[in-house]
Amino acid sequence: MAELSKEERQFSLILTLISHRYGLLIDEILGSVPGYRDKYNPNNKTSLDSLKRQFERDKSDIRDLGIVIETLTLEYAWEDGHETRYRISESDYELPEDVTFSPAEFSLLRLAAEAWRDGSLSMESRHALTKLRSLGIPANDALVGVAPRINTSNDTFDVLEETLQRQGVARFLYLKPGEGAPTERTVAPLALTNRHGIWHMLGHDIDVHDQRTFLLSRMVSTPTKLPNRTFDGGAIDYSDQLENELSALELQNTAVLRVDPSSDAHIRLCAIYGPLNQASELELHFSDVNILADELTEFGDSVRALSPASLVEALQSRFGAIAHNHGGVK
Amino acid sequence: MATAKPRAQASDRITLLLSLVPYLLQNNPVSVAEVAENFDEKPATIKKMIEDLTSMGVPDRAGDVYSNQMFDIDWDLFEHDDIISLTNTVAIDATPRFSGREAATLLAGLSLIEQAVDANTKSVISELIRKVARGSSQGTAEITISAPTPPSGLETVTRALSAGVHVEFEYRSPTSGSATRLVDPVRVENVAGTWFLRAWCHSREALRTFRVDRLENVRMLDTKIDIAIDPSTLPDTLFDVSDTDIVAVLELPTWARSALADFAPREVRSAAGKVQLEINFGSLESVFRAISLRPGLITVVSPESVRAHVAAWATSAL
Numbered sequence: 001m002a003e004l005s006k007e008e009r010q011f012s013l014i015l016t017l018i019s020h021r022y023g024l025l026i027d028e029i030l031g032s033v034p035g036y037r038d039k040y041n042p043n044n045k046t047s048l049d050s051l052k053r054q055f056e057r058d059k060s061d062i063r064d065l066g067i068v069i070e071t072l073t074l075e076y077a078w079e080d081g082h083e084t085r086y087r088i089s090e091s092d093y094e095l096p097e098d099v100t101f102s103p104a105e106f107s108l109l110r111l112a113a114e115a116w117r118d119g120s121l122s123m124e125s126r127h128a129l130t131k132l133r134s135l136g137i138p139a140n141d142a143l144v145g146v147a148p149r150i151n152t153s154n155d156t157f158d159v160l161e162e163t164l165q166r167q168g169v170a171r172f173l174y175l176k177p178g179e180g181a182p183t184e185r186t187v188a189p190l191a192l193t194n195r196h197g198i199w200h201m202l203g204h205d206i207d208v209h210d211q212r213t214f215l216l217s218r219m220v221s222t223p224t225k226l227p228n229r230t231f232d233g234g235a236i237d238y239s240d241q242l243e244n245e246l247s248a249l250e251l252q253n254t255a256v257l258r259v260d261p262s263s264d265a266h267i268r269l270c271a272i273y274g275p276l277n278q279a280s281e282l283e284l285h286f287s288d289v290n291i292l293a294d295e296l297t298e299f300g301d302s303v304r305a306l307s308p309a310s311l312v313e314a315l316q317s318r319f320g321a322i323a324h325n326h327g328g329v330k
Numbered sequence: 331m332a333t334a335k336p337r338a339q340a341s342d343r344i345t346l347l348l349s350l351v352p353y354l355l356q357n358n359p360v361s362v363a364e365v366a367e368n369f370d371e372k373p374a375t376i377k378k379m380i381e382d383l384t385s386m387g388v389p390d391r392a393g394d395v396y397s398n399q400m401f402d403i404d405w406d407l408f409e410h411d412d413i414i415s416l417t418n419t420v421a422i423d424a425t426p427r428f429s430g431r432e433a434a435t436l437l438a439g440l441s442l443i444e445q446a447v448d449a450n451t452k453s454v455i456s457e458l459i460r461k462v463a464r465g466s467s468q469g470t471a472e473i474t475i476s477a478p479t480p481p482s483g484l485e486t487v488t489r490a491l492s493a494g495v496h497v498e499f500e501y502r503s504p505t506s507g508s509a510t511r512l513v514d515p516v517r518v519e520n521v522a523g524t525w526f527l528r529a530w531c532h533s534r535e536a537l538r539t540f541r542v543d544r545l546e547n548v549r550m551l552d553t554k555i556d557i558a559i560d561p562s563t564l565p566d567t568l569f570d571v572s573d574t575d576i577v578a579v580l581e582l583p584t585w586a587r588s589a590l591a592d593f594a595p596r597e598v599r600s601a602a603g604k605v606q607l608e609i610n611f612g613s614l615e616s617v618f619r620a621i622s623l624r625p626g627l628i629t630v631v632s633p634e635s636v637r638a639h640v641a642a643w644a645t646s647a648l
Binding site for chain 2: 037105
């Protein structure tokens with residue numbers, strides 16, 4: 001008989017574990033589930049160990065699908081021993097009965113899933129959509145003309161996301177604005193947040209033993225996930241923490257700009273930050289002076305930074321560099 | 331897709347198998363065509379999957395799979411009429427929960443959509459966010475999107491889009507100055523944090539892309555659009571700059587090249603950690619915008635006239 005494909009083996013494993021509410025011992029699994037059974041030989045330690053490793057890999061793949069295989073360790077009261085049983089509990093597996101969606105809600109979820117156009121997470125959103133489709137909800141196309149797009153079209157995001165998921169550690173070269181040369185960083189990712197179109201990563205910096213926030217756009221090399229390194233960040237909502245930190249910074253920092261009222265900059269900035277005052281000045285909050293300076297650069301001389309001094313300086317150094325590179329100012 | 335891994339295929343297929351069974355149970359019997367449409371798959375894929383499914387089941391402890399522990403269908407109906415009628419199923423009968431990553435992708439997408447919709451839909455979305463989070467088996471992965479304040483005209487545009495009516499606004503384009511535009515909205519898109527409106531412009535009699543933050547005084551009219559354009563027929567590229575005057579070569583460090591991905595760049599050469607990209611620009615303003623994506627890292631190499639414009643533009647801001 002031809003060897004079963006990986007998905008047939010994993011699917012059979014899922015069926016088998018769901019069917020046995022009280023769980024199965026590892027030997028029962030390896031000795032009965034198609035795909036393992038044909039290679040199972042309890043008397044050959046090498047082949048048994050390799051089969052057990054395959055089971056662990058399958059368990060991890062299946063976990064990535066959102067299906068948790070529980071490990072139950074039962075102590076025997078009557079003798080000094082224990083046994084480990086594996087099972088998939090119904091409540092962990094099944095979408096709760098009251099989680100149902102109307103056609104309008106389903107359409108919104110489909111749009112949300114389709115926002116992920118590329119990168120490894122587009123596969124995850126596709127899977128979410130397949131699961132939603134099993135509910136057989138007809139779509140209504142009320143919002144058919146709205147098409148958000150989430151760009152993760154580079155390896156940097158994929159490597160960091162994978163490292164985050166595995167609680168691993170990544171290494172990359174990082175160029176801080178204002179510094180001439182990049183430095184090597186070794187970081188355990190804790191959260192990835194796209195704020196206002198820019199990907200931020202909160203991470204535990206292994207070398208400085210502290211948390212730092214990084215911008216993916218300033219990673220000079222594609223990160224590599226270090227083999228066999230893990231970091232346990234504990235059960236903390238890091239996305240929430242990063243979001244709160246950035247929002248707090250934004251409240252603290254105020255910039256004052258003078259905007260040419262006849263410019264494109266005027267229309268675009270005021271569509272978001274509200275009208276200019278009588279002196280053609282605009283006050284706005286920001287989280288990071290370098291991100292703001294990057295955003296304002298394209299407006300050229302139609303926007304002048306008045307304060308803070310750090311923003312004035314950041315813009316001057318950008319225009320200075322651009323002018324210099326194009327043979328303008330020496 | 332460059333990042334596709336072999337694992338992707340196996341996991342796609344398992345997810346489909348696990349989702350197919352509860353759907354079939356709820357809709358028994360059902361035609362192959364209907365299943366294919368519901369899952370957005372080819373009928374042949376669904377047929378193959380059903381055949382595979384009927385060879386799988388739950389073994390007993392000795393490893394024997396008895397027929398009553400397997401999936402089975404009415405084969406006559408299946409082979410002659412393309413109808414799937416389950417006659418025996420095992421183990422699974424409900425939709426599986428989302429993984430932490432799957433839930434995170436849905437939530438992130440929803441938070442982007444939330445910006446573009448009216449107050450009613452916003453409250454539908456906040457309820458949805460709770461439901462999706464409850465539907466995950468592993469919490470949600472630490473991947474989030476926090477959207478900025480949307481431009482003021484966005485909601486009006488979205489409402490007009492749903493209602494299928496005309497929109498009018500003032501628009502100042504870098505090349506032709508300010509003018510009133512009457513458009514049929516086709517789609518609003520968010521690309522890297524910026525909202526764009528794709529629309530049929532009656533003033534120009536052409537499909538045009540507008541930055542939503544550049545629209546002034548947006549009005550939703552009560553006149554219906556005559557011939558609606560199917561938004562799915564729009565090309566993915568935002569701007570059609572084939573009839574452009576400016577073709578420039580830009581140089582930047584290779585690691586930063588993805589910054590210019592939305593400009594449809596063509597690689598001219600690549601050496602010593604730097605890459606040169608040839609790009610068509612609609613106006614000098616878009617050259618300045620491209621340079622500003624990584625200020626100081628991107629340099630126009632040629633033509634000399636564009637270099638001079640960039641130098642003058644930057645110098646005036648000093």
